[in-house]
Amino acid sequence: MHASDIHILAVGTALPGPAVDNAALARRFGMEAVWEQWIDVFIGTRTRHLSVDLDSGEIRSSLAELATAAAGRALAEAGLAASDIDVMVLGTATPDVLMPATVNIVADRLGINELPTYQLQSGCAGAVQALDVASTLLATGRHRTALVLGGDVSAKHFDLDVDLRALSPEELVNFVLFGDGAGAAVLSTEPVSGSVAIRAIVNRLTGLGRAPGQVIEWFGLADRHADRPAASEDYKMIEESVPVMAGEILTELLDGLGWDADDVDYLLPPQLSGRMTARIMRTLDAPRAQEITCVHETGNNGNALPFLQLERALPKMAAGDRAVGIAVESSKWIKAGFALEKI
The missing domain is CATH 3.40.47.10 (Thiolase/Chalcone synthase)
Structure with a gap:
């Protein structure tokens, strides 16, 4: 961090x-x-x-x-x-x-x-x-x-x-x-009126000894006729692991900054799917936070999601407001997240 x-x-x-x-x-x-x-x-x-x-x-x-x-x-x-x-x-x-x-x-x-x-x-x-x-x-x-x-x-x-x-x-x-x-x-590095400060970032591989939750292949001329699927995922493993990891990321961010759960005004949870995001939100301890979710309308578009969430969250934030974003990479299990504060 x-x-x-x-x-x-x-x-x-x-x-x-x-x-x-x-x-x-x-x-x-x-x-x-x-x-x-x-x-x-x-x-x-x-x-x-x-x-x-x-x-x-x-x-x-x-x-x-x-x-x-x-x-x-x-x-x-x-x-x-x-x-x-x-x-x-x-x-x-x-x-x-x-x-x-x-x-x-x-x-x-x-x-x-x-x-x-x-x-x-x-x-x-x-x-x-x-x-x-x-x-x-x-x-x-x-x-x-x-x-x-x-x-x-x-x-x-x-x-x-x-x-x-x-x-x-x-x-x-x-x-x-x-x-x-x-x-x-x-x-x-130079703030402007109304900009948002990045207070902390979590970015850590946690997949030692764990099987991948998702695999996306690429094929060359030598194996272009291979019968293995281009993309596959263990949705049950993801369903079990991501809510737990999301909670750990939130706790790490809050503890590292000395923030309480009640200090979070906006929460940007992982956007796996509509059902999974709702399940993750039920496990996260941020009682005052307004949820910022877009996956119901955009689908899971991977690395675009935090920006889509930020685009919705930033106009809502007033001076002093705090936001936490959480992302989990399930292919080899990476914990990721960030904490923001409106200056």
């Missing part, structure tokens, strides 16, 4: 295409009879935004396109130009290609050059890890302003011709759980 005088000046987000509801998803895969009800009962997500068009199969948005749009909105909100950025960090589990790094494509599209860029490969903790890296770099005094990005696009893993009735539950859940999107935040 670390605390420093790093401030979030602005946040921007981007979502692809129109919202896709459960009925449309069920119709596309011929599962109307049971699937829509199953999504509602077990997942609890009403809509999501997808980079792939369900009718044509066309991929409409790349991660670079969404991240560039989110970055542009964050910069405009902060009143800064792209040339004001000193360092860029992107967290994602789904880069557009292995090389070049997506962060560098975004920089090119923004017209940014001659600065250090970093891309972190991570699941749902990637956005917090990117905040951690950027905050640490700013705290050295070498840089003044950072652009932090996070997002995921799952279009590469969407097989529109698959027979869902033949899939295992570990594969089936991926068709209803996830959405696509990107977010960006502008960080600075």
Whole structure:
């Protein structure tokens, strides 16, 4: 954990295409009879935004396109130009290609050059890890302003011709759980009126000896015909582990800062799904906190989620208000979180 005088000046987000509801998803895969009800009962997500068009199969948005749009909105909100950025960090589990790094494509599209860029490969903790890296770099005094990005696009893993009735539950859940999107935040060592100070960040691998809760494969020419699934997850393991880990993250943040649970005005819980987020909230001790949740409408779009939550939370915060965000990476179990205070 670390605390420093790093401030979030602005946040921007981007979502692809129109919202896709459960009925449309069920119709596309011929599962109307049971699937829509199953999504509602077990997942609890009403809509999501997808980079792939369900009718044509066309991929409409790349991660670079969404991240560039989110970055542009964050910069405009902060009143800064792209040339004001000193360092860029992107967290994602789904880069557009292995090389070049997506962060560098975004920089090119923004017209940014001659600065250090970093891309972190991570699941749902990637956005917090990117905040951690950027905050640490700013705290050295070498840089003044950072652009932090996070997002995921799952279009590469969407097989529109698959027979869902033949899939295992570990594969089936991926068709209803996830959405696509990107977010960006502008960080600075120089506060402005109404900015939010980052008081602490938790970022820690805790997966020693534990089996992965989620696996996303990539295939090359040698194994492109492999029969292993492109994406799978142990949802039961995630369901059991994430609420416990979320509680541990909240406790660590509060204890490290000397805050009481009653001091938290806004709580940004993990956004796995509508049902899971509700279950996690019941386990968290923050009795006064207003919950900031978006997964019901956006789906689980991975590293975009903390930015979508921040975009909703920051306008609500008054001077002195405190917010805590929590993220859990289940592929190899990473605890992540942050604490903010409106100055």
